[in-house]
Amino acid sequence: MNNNEPKMCDCTVIHVDVVERVKGEMPEEKKMYDLAELFKSLSDQTRLKILFALSKNEMCVCDIAALLGMSQSAISHQLRVLRNTRLVKYQKSGKVVYYTLDDNHVNAIFKQGLDHVAHK
Amino acid sequence: MNNNEPKMCDCTVIHVDVVERVKGEMPEEKKMYDLAELFKSLSDQTRLKILFALSKNEMCVCDIAALLGMSQSAISHQLRVLRNTRLVKYQKSGKVVYYTLDDNHVNAIFKQGLDHVAHK
DNA sequence: ATAATATATGAATAATTGTTCATATGTTTA
DNA sequence: TAAACATATGAACAATTATTCATATATTAT
Numbered sequence: 001m002n003n004n005e006p007k008m009c010d011c012t013v014i015h016v017d018v019v020e021r022v023k024g025e026m027p028e029e030k031k032m033y034d035l036a037e038l039f040k041s042l043s044d045q046t047r048l049k050i051l052f053a054l055s056k057n058e059m060c061v062c063d064i065a066a067l068l069g070m071s072q073s074a075i076s077h078q079l080r081v082l083r084n085t086r087l088v089k090y091q092k093s094g095k096v097v098y099y100t101l102d103d104n105h106v107n108a109i110f111k112q113g114l115d116h117v118a119h120k
Numbered sequence: 121m122n123n124n125e126p127k128m129c130d131c132t133v134i135h136v137d138v139v140e141r142v143k144g145e146m147p148e149e150k151k152m153y154d155l156a157e158l159f160k161s162l163s164d165q166t167r168l169k170i171l172f173a174l175s176k177n178e179m180c181v182c183d184i185a186a187l188l189g190m191s192q193s194a195i196s197h198q199l200r201v202l203r204n205t206r207l208v209k210y211q212k213s214g215k216v217v218y219y220t221l222d223d224n225h226v227n228a229i230f231k232q233g234l235d236h237v238a239h240k
Numbered sequence: 241a242t243a244a245t246a247t248a249t250g251a252a253t254a255a256t257t258g259t260t261c262a263t264a265t266g267t268t269t270a
Numbered sequence: 271t272a273a274a275c276a277t278a279t280g281a282a283c284a285a286t287t288a289t290t291c292a293t294a295t296a297t298t299a300t
Contacts, residue, residue, distance in 0.1 A: 109233060
């Protein structure tokens with residue numbers, strides 16, 4: 001057996017053909033990175049509750065904080081995460097900032113997820 | 121101003137009616153928890169790559185490790201996460217364990233996510 | 241039975257993340 | 271202009287997580 005080749009893992013590749021083909025089909029790194037960021041954004045209960053709330057109604061930061069029984073600061077930090085992944089957008093009106101869902105992709109993903117967890 | 125009431129947050133609720141209504145519509149805690157777990161499972165690049173690979177072909181652990189240039193142990197740990205959220209299932213054949221996507225919910229969620237990140 | 245191999249897993253460690261606290265910014269009202 | 275208020279944000283801390291390392295389990299081949 002030839003041990004000169006660099007081993008990529010500590011076991012032997014079993015189906016070289018499949019591995020090579022799938023390697024060719026793998027999406028670019030950047031796309032995977034963005035996708036992971038999106039799901040990371042959805043991976044926290046507080047943020048999911050915020051998104052659910054916004055799917056029902058436009059809301060300002062204080063309302064969300066009251067709804068979830070959390071500090072204004074905590075909510076504000078989480079809203080930034082949701083803004084960064086373009087899951088929510090906002091609109092200022094005086095000193096109040098109203099948040100809404102960015103589009104209905106968000107609702108669709110949310111619903112798919114609920115289907116999965118419900119489908120016991 | 122009355123300071124005897126317990127403050128749920130450090131700012132004033134602005135739209136009491138909306139907050140109360142949405143509070144009534146909020147899904148049960150357990151459902152939100154499960155949903156967060158699901159998205160947490162999807163929130164890592166390595167796991168997303170594994171899922172993408174499995175959407176193309178059934179694969180054993182060594183193949184996945186080789187495909188991603190990672191250790192067998194790392195992949196095995198990540199596969200456990202994916203099993204726990206029922207995103208993958210497996211089938212033993214001798215000492216080789218073949219993994220596949222659990223169902224096509226997974227593909228659907230994956231695709232929704234890609235749509236969102238592509239939609240610049 | 242023994243050796244080789246595929247996979248799983250516990251412990252340890254480094255990196256990431258959610259919340260709090262203190263404070264800053266910007267808008268409105270007095 | 272000063273005080274009040276809505277929101278944002280940097281730093282700190284605790285909790286969570288991804289990977290590595292060492293090792294265990296189970297199956298196959300010798």
